[in-house]
Amino acid sequence: MVMGLLMFSTLVLALMAGVVVYSMDSIKVRLVGGSHAGEGRVEVFYNGTWGTVCDDDWDDNDAHVVCRMFGYNHNGWGLHDCDHSEDASVRCVAAVPVEVRLVGSARPGEGRVEVLHNGEWGTVCDDGWDDLDASVVCRMLGYNPSGSVSIPSAHFGQGTGSILMDEVACTGSEASIKDCNHSGWSSHKCDHSEDASVRCGTTTTPVKVTLVGGSRVGEGRVNVFHNGEWGTVCDNDWDDNDARVVCRMLGYNPKYSVSFYGTYFGRGFGPILMDNVACSGNEASIQDCGHRGWRSHNCSHFEDAGVRCVPIRPVEVRLVGGARAGEGRVEVFLYGEWGTVCDDGWDDNDARVVCRMLGYNPKYSVSFNGTYFGRGFGPILMDNVACSGSEASIQDCGHNGWRSHDCDHFEDAGVRCLEAGPVVRLVGGFRDTEGRVEVLHNGEWGTVCDDGWDDNDARVVCRMLGYNPTGSVSLSRAQFGQGTGSILMDNVDCSGIETSIKDCGHRGWKTHNCAHSEDAGVRCVAATPFDVRLVGGSRVGEGRVEVFYNHGWGTVCDDSWDNNGASVVCRMLGYNGSVSFSGARFGQGTGSILMDNVVCSGSETSIKDCKHRGWGTHNCDHSEDAGVRCVAARPVEVRLVGGSHAGEGRVEVFHNGEWGTVCDDGWDVNDARVVCRMLGYNPSGSVSFSGARFGQGTGPILMDNVACSGSETSIKDCKHRGWRTHNCDHSKDAGVRCVVAGPVAVVRLVDGKCDGEGRVEVFHNGEWGTVCDDGWDDNDARVVCKMLGYNNRGATAIRRASSGRGSGPIHMGQVACTGRESSLKDCPHDKWGTQDCEHSEDAGVRCLP
Missing domain, CATH: 3.10.250.10 (SRCR-like domain)
Incomplete structure (x- = not known):
């Protein structure tokens, strides 16, 4: 028989041939006769002998004390009026395992320590926090405790919520932080500026994952390799955030990862290594997620977790049907085939991304709609593309989803890419305004040799990048580090007023006598604030164009002024369409004439990006002041x-x-x-x-x-x-x-035969509307029923306006829920209000109470 003994106020538990024994000072307690550990008749050891406790006044409070291992009340030693038919007993409930996780760092193995206790995550105060405490946390997460480092003072940011532990004092050998001495759960004298953190060393054994039992690559039962063996993961609390981490580890795109439970991919065998996995979805490895501890679980292989991952495959683009290089119908290559792009929402920002992908300068890209370059054939792969213009690839832009569209090939999108000269960039500087000069020419980036490099050359580079050329400084001798690849230009000789470095004299592309130790650089000055306004019109949205430059307002001369220039001005002011006017139509201005011979493509975000003669350079008077009339803006x-x-x-x-x-x-x-x-x-x-x-x-x-x-x-x-x-x-x-006052504020069921069924109507932008039944299934129905407080397990989708046809707008279509979403608006669907349905296709549901 082994008995645990600890002096003072802490009780120790030991298992002895089915008997649970507790010890406090010289008093011992044991549970006898139970069918499992943690229950039985209460017996105490006093004055050298074991005895029972009479059940007079015995209640749950007494049982709590025994189970808590802090002693109990009694009438006095040996004084009673009982026999053994009144022996008291207890049944104790095992505590919920304590979990830990690391939060707030971009790399695995370090972060703010957070502990899960009694269903709540909370932080640890750094009072007394040291490397021994850190080693216990790192061991719990599967890292080698040797080399663990403790970090105080909210090094990885302040947490929120409860502070669960303080004055933690581990010896370093504990299996769990809950086994370390501390001031008591939620007992502390700290705030979150004292949150404790750790940095762990390398893992004891690298954690790996693999997928088994799927019908295709990228799906299957999750198997984890830890400490030399493979095992499964229990599906308790398993969700899409956990699936994202697994898919990321395997090199897939985590964005569309899907979790599965209940042995969807068959039962595994061997150990169950993880349970209650709680990932945020951003972790680099599943070992960085909170869980019960390695091999700690309450599962069988009927609960093995699984995932389905989406492969990352590079998307390519090409232009077809144009009269020259750099223009044509946009075609995208995805999953082994070429397809077109629908022109719904297609604009110059989208064109910029396509042109950038093809090696052109995105600045002057132009979008085309309505099969301008002829009709394509084959699949339509993208619709409602919504790029910001800065993306590196069209696959990074928002869209309906691959192959999800409501178009035909009469709506194929096109672009025209204009290379206004080589693109330049600054590399290796400490701030955006400085760096090594690199030039894009014929699809290749290269450096510039510093032979003859001076401030005039620097002014041209800074002007190309949108900075104020005044104050530009040239730097030589690879001031910002040596580049790699080709040296594209040498002996550059600018006057300083050129709009592009290609307009400057030089030896010829790739002709030089330099090494990268002579790479040229520049330091630019931030551009002067720029603005535009309309003056003298009879209504809002029209007037004489005035621009603000170098701390003063001035007019624009109407030489070469056209609708492209007007469209840029109107876009700057938040309007849509535009009309240009010349001859001081809105009255003559006063003061400076700041711009002349303005030539815009129409796609610029600012008039300052359009070509012109130079600030303050003109041959005009105010009788030639340019004006515009703008058309009301598009919906916000x-x-x-x-x-x-x-x-x-x-x-x-x-x-x-x-x-x-x-x-x-x-x-x-x-x-x-x-x-x-x-x-x-x-x-x-x-x-x-x-x-x-x-x-x-x-x-x-x-x-x-x-x-x-x-x-x-x-x-x-x-x-x-x-x-x-x-x-x-x-x-x-x-x-x-935003607060939802009740489920009905977002979704409702109308015209059903009984409560819990009917036509689905959703509230969006201030009005109720229906949902198209394209793609509508039981997973979608589950989400609706959940929103309305019904049991979502027996939810049934109803199609073809079975609960009657609605009226008004059709808000949603192609809804594709997994069934786990908390709201219908969180499910993928076509853009609000852009459906090709009629009310004969209104979707409905039938919910169970």
Whole structure:
């Protein structure tokens, strides 16, 4: 018989031939006669003999004390009026295993320590935190405890929620942090600025994963290799975040990973190595996810977890049917075949991405719709492409999904790529405005030799990159490090006023007598702020064009002024279509004439990006002042980004073909209500956030000083400073949290024969509409039933308007839920309101109580 003994107030448990024994100081307690460990008749050892406890007044409070191993109350030693028919007993419930995870670092094996205890994740205070404590955490996560490093003071960021442990004092040999001494669960004197962290060394044995039992590559039962053996993973808490980590480990795209449970891919054999896996989805390895501990589980192989991964395959593009190189119908190569792109939503931002992929300068790309370069054939692979223009590949742009479209080949998209000269970039600098000069020529990047390199050459490079050429500095002798590859230019000789380095004299492409130790560089000065306004018109959206440059307003001469120039000005001001005017149609201006011979392609984001004679260079007077009339802008959309759940995040607005953020100046709950209403949420209870609460955005800041009354149907109807007019940076990005007052606020069932069935209607942008039954199945029905509080397991999809035809808009189509989503709007679907259905195809559901 082995007995655990610990002095003071801690009780120790030992298993002795089916008997559980506890010891505290000189008093021992044991449980006898139970069918398993943790239950039985209570017996205590006192004055050299074992005896029972009478059940007079014995209740759960007494049992709690025994099970908690902190002693119990009694009437006095040997005093009782009982016989053994009244012997007291207890049944103790095993504690939920403690798990750990590391949070807040971009690399595996380090981060803020978070502990799962009693169903809640919380942090650990750094009081007394040392390398011995770190070694226990690292051992729990499968790392070699040797070399573990403790890090105090919220090194990986402050956590939120509870602080669960303080004054942790491990010896370093414990199997779990719960076995270490500490001040007691949730007992602490800390705040989150004292959150403890660790950095672990290499893994004891590299953790690997493989998929077994699938019908194709990329799917199957998850097997994990740990400490020299393969084993399965239990499906308790297994979800798509866990699947993403497994797929990432195997080299697949984690974005569309799907989790499976219940031996979907057959039962495994051997050990079950992991249970209650809790990944965020961003981990590099499954060993970095929280779990119960290696080999700790309550499962059988009927609960083996599985995944299905989506392969990452590079997408290619080509142009077909053009009259010259650099133009044509866009065709995309995916999964072994070429297909076209539908022109729904196709614009110059999309064209820029295609042209960049083909090695052209994206700046002057032009989009074409309506089979301008002839009809294609074969599959239509993409529709509703929505690029920002900065993506490296068209596959990185938003779209309906591969092969998901409502088009025919009369809508094939096209582009024209214009190479306005070599592209330049700066490499190796400490900031964006400096670096080694590299030039793109004939599809290849190369450096520039510093022979003859001076500030005039630097001015041209800085002007090409949009910086103020004044103050540009030339640097030589590979100041920003030596490049690799070709040296493309030597003896460059610019006057400083050229718009492109290709217009400068040089020895000829690839003709030089240099090595990379002579690579040229530049340091540029940030560009002068630039703006545009319309003056003298009889209504909003028309007037004489005036531009702000070098701290002053001036006019534009109408030489070469046309509708392309007008479209750029109107786009800058948030309008759509445009008409150009010459001859001071809106009155003569005063002061400087800043631009002349403006030649725009029409796709530029700013008039300053158009060709012209040079700032202040002209042969005009104010009788030639240029003007425009702009057409009302396209509808504005909103989305929420960066939130931890649906219905909250940074507010981003879609305006004139691009997404941008909103500055928080004047941002309040009335503005939040309008955003939430646009997204289909109940505006009551909306909460506004400032100070980039949901992270800083990128790209343009489109709105500032938004002042809604709260009753508007769209944020575009609220007062603001004007599109793109602001005095903010992204540290002031506005956010919201939308509250759903009840399930009916988002989805409802109409015209059913009984409660729990009917035509599905969803609330979006302030109005109710139906759902098209294209692709509608039981997984979609499960999500609807879950939203309405019904049992989602027996949900049944109903098609062909079986609950009657609706009226009004058809909001959604091609809905493709997995069945696990918490809201229908979280499921993939076609763009809101872009369905090719009739109300004879309205979808419905039948839910079980």
